[in-house]
Structures are given as structure tokens and as C-alpha cells.
Amino acid sequence: MEYTLTFDEYNRALKKNRLLGLTCTKCSAVITPPVMICPACGAGDLEVKELSGRGVIQTFTVNFVAPLGRESEAPYTVVMVELDEGPWIMGNLVDVDPAVVNMDIIGKRVRMGETIGARVFPGDAYSAGDACRPLFQFEK
Amino acid sequence: MRNVIVLGVAQTKFTGPQQKTGVELFAEASSEAIAASRITPADIQALFLGNALGDFCEGQGMIQAFIAQNIGCPGIPANKYDGACASASMAVRDAFMWVASGQYDFVLAGGVERAATMGTPLATRTFAMFSDSRYEFPSGVTFPGVFAMLAHLYAKRYDVPLKLLKEQMATVSVQSYRHGMHNPKAQMQKEVTVEDVLSSFTVATPLQLHDCCPFSDGAAAIVLASEKAAEKLTDKPVYVIGAGQASAGPLAGQKDTLPRIYSRELSSKRAYEMAGIGPEDVDVCELHDCFSIASLIASESLGFFDYGTSGDAWMKGEADIGGKIAINPSGGLKSKGHPIGATGAAQVYEIVRQLREEVESERQVPGAKIGMTDTLGGDGGTLVNMIFKRGW
Numbered sequence: 001m002e003y004t005l006t007f008d009e010y011n012r013a014l015k016k017n018r019l020l021g022l023t024c025t026k027c028s029a030v031i032t033p034p035v036m037i038c039p040a041c042g043a044g045d046l047e048v049k050e051l052s053g054r055g056v057i058q059t060f061t062v063n064f065v066a067p068l069g070r071e072s073e074a075p076y077t078v079v080m081v082e083l084d085e086g087p088w089i090m091g092n093l094v095d096v097d098p099a100v101v102n103m104d105i106i107g108k109r110v111r112m113g114e115t116i117g118a119r120v121f122p123g124d125a126y127s128a129g130d131a132c133r134p135l136f137q138f139e140k
Numbered sequence: 141m142r143n144v145i146v147l148g149v150a151q152t153k154f155t156g157p158q159q160k161t162g163v164e165l166f167a168e169a170s171s172e173a174i175a176a177s178r179i180t181p182a183d184i185q186a187l188f189l190g191n192a193l194g195d196f197c198e199g200q201g202m203i204q205a206f207i208a209q210n211i212g213c214p215g216i217p218a219n220k221y222d223g224a225c226a227s228a229s230m231a232v233r234d235a236f237m238w239v240a241s242g243q244y245d246f247v248l249a250g251g252v253e254r255a256a257t258m259g260t261p262l263a264t265r266t267f268a269m270f271s272d273s274r275y276e277f278p279s280g281v282t283f284p285g286v287f288a289m290l291a292h293l294y295a296k297r298y299d300v301p302l303k304l305l306k307e308q309m310a311t312v313s314v315q316s317y318r319h320g321m322h323n324p325k326a327q328m329q330k331e332v333t334v335e336d337v338l339s340s341f342t343v344a345t346p347l348q349l350h351d352c353c354p355f356s357d358g359a360a361a362i363v364l365a366s367e368k369a370a371e372k373l374t375d376k377p378v379y380v381i382g383a384g385q386a387s388a389g390p391l392a393g394q395k396d397t398l399p400r401i402y403s404r405e406l407s408s409k410r411a412y413e414m415a416g417i418g419p420e421d422v423d424v425c426e427l428h429d430c431f432s433i434a435s436l437i438a439s440e441s442l443g444f445f446d447y448g449t450s451g452d453a454w455m456k457g458e459a460d461i462g463g464k465i466a467i468n469p470s471g472g473l474k475s476k477g478h479p480i481g482a483t484g485a486a487q488v489y490e491i492v493r494q495l496r497e498e499v500e501s502e503r504q505v506p507g508a509k510i511g512m513t514d515t516l517g518g519d520g521g522t523l524v525n526m527i528f529k530r531g532w
């Protein structure tokens with residue numbers, strides 16, 4: 001069986017600020033990041049779907065202790081966003097000073113930033129190359 | 141299935157960085173457990189070992205084979221388990237299954253880790269490997285970061301003001317430190333106050349230093365035996381009466397139940413069903429308190445308290461010795477320490493000694509008959525629950 005949407009395809013799209021996911025042809029579930037089999041119904045017939053990159057912040061943390069090699073990034077804000085299409089996704093909130101982020105951001109609408117840099121974690125000795133993550137900013 | 145008992149148990153003192161190798165640490169724990177079982181290494185028919193990061197901390201892969209030779213059990217099948225922080229619990233569960241199946245009479249299970257030896261930056265990096273490396277680690281998420289996000293979500297979902305939740309979480313840590321004071325094997329031997337917790341530095345909002353367990357080095361080992369083979373070896377048999385395990389994918393993929401950990405609900409249900417008991421029957425539980433919020437979340441998923449109410453229960457002493465359910469009389473991961481590959485076996489060590497009434501009187505749960513362990517790996521990726529019963 002073919003894997004419908006690979007990490008490499010997902011990652012390359014995200015670098016261009018396009019968020020890809022899958023739709024299940026059987027139960028219509030929207031899924032991201034990609035998987036082989038629909039977790040909702042167990043079907044394997046999935047189609048690639050471009051997602052809006054818009055949604056609502058569900059939770060967050062401002063991280064002060066970064067992993068080895070990423071110390072210069074701290075402090076930074078990690079968020080989990082419920083996309084308008086349904087799935088939750090982890091990313092960073094970038095246009096707000098981490099020093100002032102508090103629980104008031106939960107429930108706020110965000111969208112993936114269009115022109116914000118540093119989306120790509122370049123990888124380290126323990127990574128299989130680089131990996132992109134969504135950067136979110138508040139919807140104006 | 142045959143009846144399976146825990147025969148001998150042992151744990152090294154959990155510590156910060158130290159000089160003993162992983163093989164040496166496990167050899168210490170296992171020789172003590174074998175001696176306590178009144179058998180010899182030659183009686184051991186298989187080794188099931190938890191070890192998650194031996195390759196990163198000392199460049200040692202496949203440590204289980206070197207251990208088997210080292211402790212006088214050459215040639216036996218030796219398996220290593222990686223379920224992050226739940227590695228040793230997977231090892232104990234599988235050992236239980238192999239003895240129950242009739243294949244083996246005596247199996248050594250346990251775990252070893254030198255997490256503190258790695259130092260905080262590398263340990264933080266390697267612990268983050270238990271998150272989704274390709275889709276979530278790029279965001280810079282860490283192990284504390286995961287539970288920090290669950291804490292904010294918990295406050296929102298159950299409408300607990302963050303200030304109150306932080307006090308409740310601090311109370312969890314204070315209780316764990318207090319129990320650890322009386323545990324000579326614990327890494328932390330100091331008492332802290334709610335004020336100490338709330339004034340410690342921030343790791344990942346809203347979690348502060350004293351909300352987080354330490355990185356630890358240590359090992360724990362247990363000998364499992366068939367009831368029949370152990371008949372003449374002990375008059376205090378502790379039966380394994382239930383075991384459950386479950387898995388989960390990336391944190392964001394668990395959206396339908398967070399901040400509850402669904403894999404824990406599946407795993408504990410499987411354990412309760414096998415044991416034929418419910419949460420109300422459990423007298424003492426060693427649960428996975430890698431962070432103070434983790435205790436609140438775990439105790440609710442295990443069925444001890446209603447969702448959103450466990451912080452209140454802790455503040456009322458209901459999770460303490462003498463309360464509704466005695467939680468983490470060992471000091472838990474918070475105070476006893478968290479050498480991840482050994483943690484699950486150390487929980488079994490504590491529960492067995494509690495049921496045998498062998499722990500220090502200050503932290504003995506009086507008359508405990510049924511005990512439970514709860515071990516979580518990563519973001520809930522691996523969950524193992526086991527239930528033990530006093531057999532005399």
C-alpha cells in the first residue's frame with residue numbers, strides 16, 4: 001500500500017507556508033499530520049487536502065528550558081491550535097512577546113504567518129534532517 | 141494462566157550524576173533481588189529489562205546482553221524494552237505474561253537508567269525524543285512543555301483558576317517531598333513548602349522547578365515466579381493480579397480527550413478487568429508524577445477522583461496516607477527520582493514492600509492489601525498499569 005502523504009511532501013509544503021493534510025474518502029475525517037490509516041474509521045483510502053492554517057488556540061506554554069542546541073530560541077511560545085477543519089496541531093506563536101503571554105490567549109483565533117522567518121528547525125546530530133513547523137499569529 | 145507472584149525486590153538509591161555504569165547499577169539491584177528471593181542467578185530463566193537512553197548516556201546499546209553475562213545468567217534470553225519512562229513496566233508486564241503462560245518459573249525484570257549523567261541540556265534533548273520527532277519536536281516542545289500545556293488546558297477545561305491550580309499542584313509536590321524525606325532510597329531528602337514551590341524558577345509556564353521531577357541515575361529489579369515454584373521460598377507472596385498496557389500517537393492527535401490521557405484509561409481498564417476489581421478497592425498507588433499536574437491528571441484517569449477535582453482532594457489530604465487513597469508514599473518520581481528506564485520497576489518495589497509492611501513507619505500505609513502502579517511513557521505514547529495483591 002502506498003503512503004498517501006509523506007513527511008517529505010508535508011515538510012516541503014510547510015516551508016512554502018502551505019499546510020497539508022488528508023481527508024478520508026470513507027468517513028470524511030480530516031487528518032494532519034499524515035498517517036497511513038484513518039484513525040477515525042480504519043479506512044486506508046485517503047486523499048491529500050490543503051488546510052487553511054487557521055484555527056483557535058487550545059493551550060500553550062512559554063518554554064524557558066530548551067533542548068541541547070536550541071538554547072538561543074528560549075523563551076518561546078508553543079501552542080496547540082484546533083484547526084478550522086478539526087485536527088489539532090502543534091506550532092509556535094510568534095508575534096507576541098513570550099514575557100506577556102498568559103491564559104487569555106486560549107480561545108483566540110490565529111492563522112499561519114505568511115512572511116515570518118525561522119520556520120525551519122535545521123536539525124541536529126539526532127535528527128534526520130530539517131523539519132518545518134507552523135508559525136501562528138493572531139488573526140487581525 | 142498460572143498464578144504469578146513477586147518474590148524478591150530491590151532498588152539502588154536514586155541519585156544525581158554518579159560514576160557507576162549502567163551494568164553496575166543493574167547488577168547491584170538484581171543481585172539483591174535474587175538473594176532476597178532465596179534463589180541463585182542460575183535459577184533465572186530470562187531477563188526483561190527497561191532501558192531507554194543507554195546509548196545516549198554512555199554509548200551502550202543492547203545493555204541487556206552485557207548485564208545477563210555480568211550477573212551470572214549467561215545464555216538466557218535477554219530482552220530490552222523502550223517505552224520511554226514506562227520501559228521497566230513493559231518489562232515487568234511481559235515477564236508476568238511469560239511466567240503466567242507456563243514457559244518460565246523465574247524471571248528477572250527491572251530497569252536501569254543514567255538520566256542525570258547526561259546533564260540537563262542533553263537529557264532535555266533526549267527526553268524530547270519521546271515526542272513526535274518529525275511533526276512536533278520542531279516546535280521546541282520538551283517533556284515539561286507537554287505537561288505545561290496540559291496544565292493550562294486542565295485549568296481551562298475544568299474552570300480551575302490558574303492561581304488555585306498552581307497552589308494545588310504545589311500541594312502535590314509538598315506531599316511527595318514529605319514522603320521522600322522518610323525514604324532512604326530517594327534522591328531528594330528535603331522538605332519544601334508551597335511558598336518554595338511557587339518561588340522556584342519557571343521551567344515552562346505554568347510549571348516551576350519544584351513542579352518537575354529531577355533527572356536521576358538508578359536501577360530497580362524484581363524476581364517474578366510461578367506460585368508453585370515459589371511455594372517454599374516465601375510466606376509473604378504478593379500476587380500480580382492485573383496488568384494493562386496501551387499506546388497513543390502524537391500529543392495533538394489525542395485532542396479528543398486531553399488533558400485526560402486516553403491511553404491511561406484504556407490501560408487501567410484492562411488492568412482492573414483482569415484483576416476483577418475497581419479503583420475503590422485500591423489501597424495504595426504509585427502513580428506517574430513526573431510533574432505535579434501529572435499526578436492530578438493520573439489520579440482522575442485511574443478513577444480515584446472525579447475529573448477536575450483531584451487538586452481539591454490533595455489539599456484535603458484525600459491522596460495522602462490515611463486518606464481515600466494513599467498516593468506515592470515513596471515520594472514518587474518527584475522526590476524519589478526518575479531514572480526513566482528503572483522507574484516502573486521501582487514503583488513495583490515500593491508497592492510490594494508496602495503490601496509486606498516493610499517500609500519506614502512514617503510512610504507505611506496501614507493494612508494495605510491491594511496496590512497499583514501507573515507508568516506513563518512520553519506524551520502518553522506508552523501506558524502500563526499493574527495491580528498487586530497481598531497473598532496471606
Ligand SMILES: [Zn+2]
Pocket residue numbers: 024025026027028029038039040041042043
Ligand atoms: Zn475515516
